[in-house]
Amino acid sequence: MENPSQLRERTIGAFIQQYPKIPCVIPSSPEYAALRATFIIDNPAVPIAIVRPQNADDVSTIVSFCVDHEIPFVVRSGGNNLFGKSQVHDALTIDMRDIKYCRVDYSKRFAEIGGGILAGKLVEDLSNAGVMTASGTVDFIGYVGWSTYGGYGPFSGNFGYGFEQILGAKVVNWKGEILDADLELLKGIRGAGGSFGIIVEMTIKVYPLTKILTGIMLYDASDVEATVVNYCQGLQKLRDEGFPRQLCVAPLFLHTGDGLKLASHFMWSDDDDTAGFKWLEKVSKLGKVLYNPVRKTTVLDGMSDFKTIIPPDGRASVNTVSLRALTKEVTAVMAKYVQRMPRYAGNGFAIHLGPKPSDSSLKNSVFGATESHLMLELLATPRSEEGVEESRKWGAEFLRGLLETNPKNILPTTYINLTPPGRTTLDQIYGANFSFVMALKRKYDPKDVLRLAVPFSYIAATDVQDTREGSHL
Ligand SMILES: Cc1cc2nc3c(=O)[nH]c(=O)nc-3n(C[C@H](O)[C@H](O)[C@H](O)COP(=O)(O)OP(=O)(O)OC[C@H]3O[C@@H](n4cnc5c(N)ncnc54)[C@H](O)[C@@H]3O)c2cc1C
Structure with missing residues (x-):
């Protein structure tokens, strides 16, 4: 009789056979340890596999597969979540780092960037195009993970926080559909990041200062x-x-x-x-x-x-x-x-x-x-x-x-x-926008497919048991 872990391993084996063009490594693969490494070195979690989509279609395929086979997944870019939440034991890690393009518009006022780009590559690509954007200080931080949850940095005063740079986003939702975020979804992404879907592309502001x-x-x-x-x-x-x-x-x-x-x-x-x-x-x-x-x-x-x-x-x-x-x-x-x-x-x-x-x-x-x-x-x-x-x-x-x-x-x-687990609640963090965030979460993630995404994975919505339909406590 198979236990749930063995069943997941077998299912991932089937994924690898069905989609050989989407790189996927399992714990016994030689590249696994390097790909699993994150800023937090004492996180004991062993993800069931690490899959590396090359484009938005791959992300869509992976999400649909995970939903069909009830495989929990977590998204990682730079791997710098300070509480080790981008590697979860027995879950599939969707490693976005190969989706790292940066295309500066001819007007030099905005750029389209891949959802897994790290700050160092972004700054380098923008510099090569004669522009810059607001970024943090450290080159190994993922731009999506930094900007969408806030994004403090040395340019915050002059150009705004990371979230203020975001003009548009392409998101893979829980059904595997690739959506262009509308104004309502963009509002949620600017502060609650990957809570509503996997961000495969963002359009951000760029500036002439070099x-x-x-x-x-x-x-x-x-x-x-x-x-x-x-x-x-x-x-x-x-x-x-x-x-x-x-x-x-x-x-x-x-x-x-x-x-x-x-x-x-x-x-x-x-x-x-x-x-x-x-x-x-x-x-x-x-x-x-x-x-x-x-x-x-x-x-x-x-x-x-x-x-x-x-x-x-x-x-x-x-x-x-x-x-x-x-x-x-x-x-x-x-x-x-x-x-x-x-x-x-x-x-x-x-x-x-x-x-x-x-x-x-x-x-x-x-x-x-x-x-x-x-x-x-x-x-x-x-x-x-x-x-x-x-x-x-x-x-x-x-x-x-x-x-x-x-x-x-x-x-x-x-x-x-x-903010570590147990420190506070989402209603404290989001204040007047708390109800909006919760309603958007229910709308875009009605089946809690994205339950391992920051911040819902480790910050409770309120400090009382939330019994509302669709709550994520
Ligand atoms: C050394 C260090 C320095 C830092 N300096 C700063 C700083 O100066 N300013 C500041 O504001 N913060 C700073 N931080 C915090 C950092 O911004 C956050 O930890 C950020 O979330 C890291 O993003 P990441 O992609 O590197 O990490 P990850 O762990 O890969 O991602 C964190 C979470 O973001 C979500 N996510 C990432 N990519 C996607 C995507 N494409 N789609 C959907 N969801 C996604 C996932 O839920 C993931 O679990 C620092 C952290 C470290 C370790």
């Missing part, structure tokens, strides 16, 4: 408390005085194995260098600068700076809080916990500036942060196994300390891509 002032500055962090307090209060003062939209300042307090570092990304995304250098002077006064590599260079070269600072993997326990301001009260909590950060390489604490999205972006998306804020990233992500428990405890205490500060300063929403 050169920026950029660099990762290092500040002296030998007196941790004074460094955090002076830097954060100085940053808040600059915000209060009026931060230009072209400016990005993003601090990362990081353990590198060689002590605690304050690495702060400076970027000025405008051709007016004189104004940029004036801001660099002001930002240099946030602490004692040890190293200042800021120079005028290409967006692609600027992205490569992060290879030296961002670890390629981690053992996760990530959390997040979004604040209205860096008050004295929260700065004191940050100083206390940055000082207590366990000394394992990979642990860190980052602050991202979150500007208010434009009114039209807010109307046409479900993104939850509707006002200017600071998104904090608590990275209890040691690379070594021995640091896991201590780091996890530190992350939990740091979070508690922040949540005990003045509640009026804390946004009810949190950034989905950094």
Whole structure:
């Protein structure tokens, strides 16, 4: 008698025979381990197979097969979901990374991109065409996974968040149909990403800017408390005085194995260098600068700076809080916990500036942060196994300390891509758009075929049992 796992294995064997042109690897294949690898290295999940569609038709074939044979599937691009949710035990992984084209329109105002393209390739292809778009900092992040759930990055002030770049999308729905997203579906995709179907293509905005002032500055962090307090209060003062939209300042307090570092990304995304250098002077006064590599260079070269600072993997326990301001009260909590950060390489604490999205972006998306804020990233992500428990405890205490500060300063929403299971609920995250998201989910996924998609796979809709018909709790 076959158990369910054996039945799935046999069914996948049948898929491979029926569709030999769609690459598919099983756990015994030599390429399996490399294809399965994700940012989170301690995820024990063994997917039943990893299938690599080459185009939208392949995705449609795979979805129809999975539905017909009741095979659960998960979609992955960069594999950077911080809670290991893009590899699920005994499910089929649909690896989108071979759908990675980038076609810039002759008007040079928009580009069509494949649903599995990674940020590094996108930036490179756009650079070759003389344009750029808003992207994150790290080249191995999938553009769909980054942008559709929010997409914070150094261009957020000047060009908007990732979700604000999305002009159109082609989606494979649960029936295997390839749809051009209408305005209603696009609104849901801008904030709730792959909840409604597999995104095989997006049309995004592009811009003529190709050169920026950029660099990762290092500040002296030998007196941790004074460094955090002076830097954060100085940053808040600059915000209060009026931060230009072209400016990005993003601090990362990081353990590198060689002590605690304050690495702060400076970027000025405008051709007016004189104004940029004036801001660099002001930002240099946030602490004692040890190293200042800021120079005028290409967006692609600027992205490569992060290879030296961002670890390629981690053992996760990530959390997040979004604040209205860096008050004295929260700065004191940050100083206390940055000082207590366990000394394992990979642990860190980052602050991202979150500007208010434009009114039209807010109307046409479900993104939850509707006002200017600071998104904090608590990275209890040691690379070594021995640091896991201590780091996890530190992350939990740091979070508690922040949540005990003045509640009026804390946004009810949190950034989905950094929100762990059990932390909050979708009604908190989506706020006024929660009912819209739930109705769209029921409309586009009535049989819960996409149950393993972020965020529905691990964030509950509400904190009470949802008994409405079609609920996904
Ligand atoms: C080192 C590191 C740095 C980061 N820096 C930033 C940052 O600067 N700013 C920021 O905002 N976030 C950042 N993040 C978070 C990152 O944006 C999210 O984890 C994002 O979802 C990763 O996308 P991915 O494709 O790489 O990951 P995956 O794990 O492959 O995808 C995550 C989920 O997105 C969905 N998905 C992906 N592709 C598709 C598709 N084509 N169709 C439908 N659904 C899809 C699936 O549900 C999938 O499980 C960072 C994460 C890491 C690990």
